[in-house]
Amino acid sequence: MSETTKLICITCPMGCTLEVTRQGETIVEVTGTGCKRGLAYAQAELTDPRRMVASTVRVRGGVHPLVPVYTDAPFPKPQILELLAELRQVELEAPVRTGQVVLPRALGTDVNIRASRDLPAED
């Protein structure tokens, strides 16, 4: 017996509404895609959903107390809350450089957390 699920593709601003028909774990049809990336999105979303994550971490001795950080690849969605809790424990020492790895291989994944801007030390 097949089951149909609706998804909004978030790969680009078009936001196509996809209708995904599955039989068990197998995707048998995807309609509503504006391009072929919609099919890849539907497959990933139903098997290994991931999101880019942006947050901040504390910095000691910097011109600001926090620096923005981001995942350098999409991160497993079920582990995002755990990742945010882990980032609250991180404290860097200024200066911080753009792209600096703040948390390597976060939570045992292949995703690094990196600083998204320079943060100089205070004078």
Ligand code: SF4
């Ligand atoms: S299916 Fe293609 S056009 Fe539609 S939102 Fe996804 S990436 Fe954009």
